[in-house]
Amino acid sequence: MLAALEAEAPWRGKLFLALGQNPQSLGPANQLLLDLGRTDAPPKSSELSAVITGYIKQKDYGPAYRLFLFSLSDRERKLGGYIFNGGFEPLFSGKPFDWVIHDRSGLEITFAGSQGAGESESDSNSGATVRFLNTPVKNAALQQYVELPPGSYRMSMTVSATNLKLPKQLFWSVRCADPSSEIARFNIPEGTFNRRSLSLDFTVGPAACPIQLLRLETAAIAESWRFRYVGTLVMHRLSIERVSS
Known part of the structure; x- marks a missing residue:
């Protein structure tokens, strides 16, 4: 599956959307995102948002926040703090811990x-x-x-x-x-x-x-x-x- 995702399979986005809606599949979805982070086809903001939102809906906040931190680029890490992007840079990821x-x-x-x-x-x-x-x-x-x-x-x-x-x-x-x-x-x-x-x-x-x-x-x-x-x-x-x- 990881190879297919790295090859940008057409169902890639829908897969993470579906995994994020199923409490039993959040763990495997998280691992797939971590694995994709080490490839030439890293996770997209929409894919990360689907899984982070799924964790929040299940009130499993620790993994949600850790996944958000993992997803930050070098530029985004400079915007960190208790409030993310407190200077309102025009960067929108759609992730719940962003604006x-x-x-x-x-x-x-x-x-x-x-x-x-x-x-x-x-x-x-x-x-x-x-x-x-x-x-x-x-x-x-x-x-x-x-x-x-x-x-x-x-x-x-x-x-x-x-x-x-x-x-x-x-x-x-x-x-x-x-x-x-x-x-x-x-x-x-x-x-x-x-x-x-x-x-x-x-x-x-x-x-x-x-x-x-x-x-x-x-x-x-x-x-x-x-x-x-x-x-x-x-x-x-x-x-x-x-x-x-």
């Missing part, structure tokens, strides 16, 4: 890359730009799974905004994915400002929470036209660091 952009009709999200050598400190085009389209916005817009062991943390963010009007809160949330519960909420202010630095301290308790979900979301419960989001937000960098308690 996932949800399709929302009331906003547009684009990644322009983090500030690099030679760029001006006032360059507001770097990072992730969220443009609100003067309509209601409900639920999450951007998310990734993270793995935070019990301890104390500081979430830091550098943001710019232009005419940002938020009828209901816009915030980053850190939620325990299993069991579901909110750990922290990091509110984003309204208005116009340039490269404002914000931070929030929070704690992941000793109770079992093997994996968390980091999400940019609104507090809107219903898509009422009374609550229309307007303006532009640029998130230049988002990070989580461990701090001494």
Whole structure:
């Protein structure tokens, strides 16, 4: 089978999709991906995502995260940390521990890359730009799974905004994915400002929470036209660091 996969058999993608949906086949699928990593036909992002998602659905989070780490290229490893790609480089793998952009009709999200050598400190085009389209916005817009062991943390963010009007809160949330519960909420202010630095301290308790979900979301419960989001937000960098308690 490995030889056929290395030869790019036409059913290769469908195979990993099917293996990822069957709890009994996740182990063999994982091994196939590891073996392919040593060939001239390494795993594709879609194949890795299928198996990582399968592990997450089975609440088997350790192998899911290890497979994600295995899949990183040399360039992607430089973007690692408690938050992967916290500078919002325009790299999209579709893997759950990478950024996932949800399709929302009331906003547009684009990644322009983090500030690099030679760029001006006032360059507001770097990072992730969220443009609100003067309509209601409900639920999450951007998310990734993270793995935070019990301890104390500081979430830091550098943001710019232009005419940002938020009828209901816009915030980053850190939620325990299993069991579901909110750990922290990091509110984003309204208005116009340039490269404002914000931070929030929070704690992941000793109770079992093997994996968390980091999400940019609104507090809107219903898509009422009374609550229309307007303006532009640029998130230049988002990070989580461990701090001494």
